[in-house]
Amino acid sequence: MSQERIDEAITREYAAGFHTAIEADTLPPGLSEETVRFISARKNEPDWMLEWRLEALRAWQQMPEPQWAHVDFPKIDFQSISYFSRPKSMEERPKSLDEVDPELLATYAKLGIPLHEQEMLAGVAVDVVFDSVSVTTTFRQKLAEAGVLFCSISEAIQEYPDLVRKYLGTVVPRKDNYFAALNSAVFSDGSFVYIPKGVRCPMELSTYFRINEANTGQFERTLIVADEASHVSYLEGCTAPMRDENQLHAAVVELVALDDAEIKYSTVQNWYPGDAEGKGGIYNFVTKRGLAHRNSKIAWTQVETGSAITWKYPSCILRGDNSVGEFYSVALTNNRQQADTGTKMIHLGKNTRSTIISKGISAGHSSNAYRGLVRISPTASGARNYTQCDSLLIGDVSAAHTFPYIECKQPDAVIEHEATTSKVSEDQLYLCQQRGLDEEKAVSMIVNGFCKEVFRELPMEFAVEAGKLLEVSLEGAVG
Amino acid sequence: MLKIKELHANVDNKPILKGIDLEIKAGEVHAIMGPNGSGKSTLGHVLSGRPGYEVTAGSVEFLGKDLLAMDTEERAHLGLFLAFQYPVEIPGVSNMEFLKAAVDAVRESRELDALDTVTFMKQAREACSAVDLDQAFLKRGVNEGFSGGEKKRNELLQMILLQPTLCVMDETDSGLDIDALQVVAKGVNDLRNSERSFLLVTHYQRLLNFIEPDHVHVLSAGRIVRSGDKSLALELEDKGYGWLVDEVA
Numbered sequence: 120m121s122q123e124r125i126d127e128a129i130t131r132e133y134a135a136g137f138h139t140a141i142e143a144d145t146l147p148p149g150l151s152e153e154t155v156r157f158i159s160a161r162k163n164e165p166d167w168m169l170e171w172r173l174e175a176l177r178a179w180q181q182m183p184e185p186q187w188a189h190v191d192f193p194k195i196d197f198q199s200i201s202y203f204s205r206p207k208s209m210e211e212r213p214k215s216l217d218e219v220d221p222e223l224l225a226t227y228a229k230l231g232i233p234l235h236e237q238e239m240l241a242g243v244a245v246d247v248v249f250d251s252v253s254v255t256t257t258f259r260q261k262l263a264e265a266g267v268l269f270c271s272i273s274e275a276i277q278e279y280p281d282l283v284r285k286y287l288g289t290v291v292p293r294k295d296n297y298f299a300a301l302n303s304a305v306f307s308d309g310s311f312v313y314i315p316k317g318v319r320c321p322m323e324l325s326t327y328f329r330i331n332e333a334n335t336g337q338f339e340r341t342l343i344v345a346d347e348a349s350h351v352s353y354l355e356g357c358t359a360p361m362r363d364e365n366q367l368h369a370a371v372v373e374l375v376a377l378d379d380a381e382i383k384y385s386t387v388q389n390w391y392p393g394d395a396e397g398k399g400g401i402y403n404f405v406t407k408r409g410l411a412h413r414n415s416k417i418a419w420t421q422v423e424t425g426s427a428i429t430w431k432y433p434s435c436i437l438r439g440d441n442s443v444g445e446f447y448s449v450a451l452t453n454n455r456q457q458a459d460t461g462t463k464m465i466h467l468g469k470n471t472r473s474t475i476i477s478k479g480i481s482a483g484h485s486s487n488a489y490r491g492l493v494r495i496s497p498t499a500s501g502a503r504n505y506t507q508c509d510s511l512l513i514g515d516v517s518a519a520h521t522f523p524y525i526e527c528k529q530p531d532a533v534i535e536h537e538a539t540t541s542k543v544s545e546d547q548l549y550l551c552q553q554r555g556l557d558e559e560k561a562v563s564m565i566v567n568g569f570c571k572e573v574f575r576e577l578p579m580e581f582a583v584e585a586g587k588l589l590e591v592s593l594e595g596a597v598g
Numbered sequence: 599m600l601k602i603k604e605l606h607a608n609v610d611n612k613p614i615l616k617g618i619d620l621e622i623k624a625g626e627v628h629a630i631m632g633p634n635g636s637g638k639s640t641l642g643h644v645l646s647g648r649p650g651y652e653v654t655a656g657s658v659e660f661l662g663k664d665l666l667a668m669d670t671e672e673r674a675h676l677g678l679f680l681a682f683q684y685p686v687e688i689p690g691v692s693n694m695e696f697l698k699a700a701v702d703a704v705r706e707s708r709e710l711d712a713l714d715t716v717t718f719m720k721q722a723r724e725a726c727s728a729v730d731l732d733q734a735f736l737k738r739g740v741n742e743g744f745s746g747g748e749k750k751r752n753e754l755l756q757m758i759l760l761q762p763t764l765c766v767m768d769e770t771d772s773g774l775d776i777d778a779l780q781v782v783a784k785g786v787n788d789l790r791n792s793e794r795s796f797l798l799v800t801h802y803q804r805l806l807n808f809i810e811p812d813h814v815h816v817l818s819a820g821r822i823v824r825s826g827d828k829s830l831a832l833e834l835e836d837k838g839y840g841w842l843v844d845e846v847a
Contacts (some may be wrong), residue, residue: 178762180719352803354672482758486824518666530833544686545650547651547686547688549648549670550682550685550688550740551645551669551696552669552671552674553646553670553671553674553680553682553701554674554696554700554703554704554756554760555671555674555675555700555703555707555760556671556700556703557671557703558671560699560703564688564691564695564696565688566700567690567693568688568690568691568739569689569690570690571690571691572690585611
């Protein structure tokens with residue numbers, strides 16, 4: 120491909136990179152006990168919640184920043200970040216979509232999430248988190264009829280305090296890691312889902328996250344509890360405006376699948392990746408973990424194309440006997456992006472099974488690492504794991520790394536690990552072009568083929584979206 | 599249809615083609631024969647615009663247009679098809695998806711609407727039976743795990759669906775058993791008409807027993823050293839290439 124076309128592709132703008140002019144109520148930068156008290160007070164939280172946050176903050180202040188990931192970035196000044204921002208018009212929460220600031224709704228329309236339309240057509244219930252505050256939850260009524268609770272975590276703290284108190288921090292403890300502790304102290308909003316016993320959630324649940332304000336960190340907290348023999352499929356999507364400075368996103372997601380329950384959690388992550396020289400972009404430092412009880416199943420599917428740095432390991436603790444954990448991942452990096460992502464499968468129960476399918480695609484000057492842990496504890500007799508890690512390189516200056524950790528303390532466990540590294544070959548491109556396909560279409564087709572095993576795990580409409588997202592992210596990636 | 603004049607080309611800065619002159623008229627079948635390393639395959643790749651194959655002199659006119667000025671895909675849009683000697687695999691991309699994308703791309707370049715899926719499927723199934731390939735191959739990854747013979751038949755399948763104007767077949771006969779060879783030959787013969795031309799690159803006269811060429815050329819050290827009718831192929835079968843190469847030298 121010619122240098123011109125590479126240049127053209129590099130200068131292509133990030134499609135979701137607009138900023139919406141909405142008056143915001145933003146806390147000045149800085150992090151102290153006062154900050155935490157302010158956030159908690161603004162949300163009218165009960166005392167136990169404030170105490171919970173403060174303990175997390177104290178723990179965080181004692182913790183060193185982790186250095187082990189295969190990523191490289193300047194030290195973050197946590198005092199220069201604002202920990203709370205919300206659109207001003209949210210002072211009084213809207214009662215229905217009609218009362219939501221039209222500018223906000225227009226933002227989501229730009230992102231391709233026409234809420235009204237989705238209400239009518241898609242059958243997807245959407246919770247939207249804009250900067251720090253959850254703006255609206257569609258379909259509330261219909262879900263309530265099924266007994267499903269789907270609201271922002273702030274509301275849940277007010278309305279379902281017992282449920283929140285019972286499960287919050289049980290899967291990802293406050294002191295779990297540096298960024299989880301930070302999140303526990305300052306989380307501003309996020310989603311809460313509860314599926315009652317035996318209920319199959321009647322629709323896909325979905326959250327869209329958007330960081331709008333400059334210098335704001337986003338710390339959302341998601342808690343999904345699937346009670347016995349229930350079933351839910353949940354999708355999150357993420358975008359941010361283009362900014363020259365880096366923005367921090369440190370989320371925590373906790374999933375609890377009680378006996379015989381099933382949770383499918385899909386992510387299409389397209390945070391702003393920074394420009395071609397690596398200026399700006401989101402630091403995506405996220406802790407996601409699910410706890411699987413007896414006969415339950417947790418499946419993570421992620422398509423990661425955004426963020427300057429991704430540091431993320433959606434994991435499963437397979438505590439209950441016969442529980443199942445799955446991880447399907449496509450991580451694509453281009454330009455100067457860095458990703459260190461993978462999963463942890465912790466086998467505790469008997470006959471627990473896990474599957475890991477990871478597809479890493481590196482283009483430009485990017486670096487893409489898979490880091491995964493499979494741990495079979497002595498109690499996990501009959502445990503089984505299958506891991507497949509494939510890396511695809513595009514161009515000759517990108518990098519792919521694989522760091523698989525396997526700890527097995529149970530002699531009858533079966534663990535399989537397969538790994539491949541390949542390049543989009545000139546011969547493949549030539550074949551496609553000889554048959555009349557242009558280069559971009561050819562690359563996108565080859566990459567989509569490479570990702571097929573993961574895409575087919577996504578809900579149908581998002582599989583299409585993910586394919587398109589890859590196409591956009593890859594434009595001009597071939598040298 | 600195709601006029602090659604004084605064509606010189608390098609691969610890795612090494613001259614391979616050293617002045618080729620060849621004219622192919624509509625409806626003709628030309629066979630290019632010659633010893634290993636004579637530049638036969640290079641000629642096919644230069645015509646189709648493979649990256650890294652550098653034309654240093656000469657011209658090629660295809661359907662009245664300057665072929666060498668076009669991108670690889672533009673040449674394909676114009677109706678140039680290359681059946682590969684070693685077709686590559688594209689894992690995960692189904693044959694069907696690939697074929698449809700290729701047919702759509704060619705149609706789009708000619709400002710035709712994309713074929714609807716039902717029509718295309720029907721054509722694809724018919725093409726499968728024409729090349730004696732089970733329809734299950736349409737669902738498999740492009741050439742993924744195909745045997746040598748299956749790959750070659752898959753090339754022919756693509757040729758049938760794309761309906762090219764000029765088919766360059768690069769040693770399509772190599773590695774085929776006699777049955778597969780007959781399938782390929784029948785496929786080619788069925789495609790022959792007054793509008794469509796073929797350039798068959800081959801080592802052996804065997805293929806020409808089944809596909810009767812109008813012209814036979816012998817390529818040696820990057821030049822056409824002898825042209826004739828099909829009897830030339832028989833003569834080569836008898837005497838080998840040595841006498842021609844010596845004669846030229």
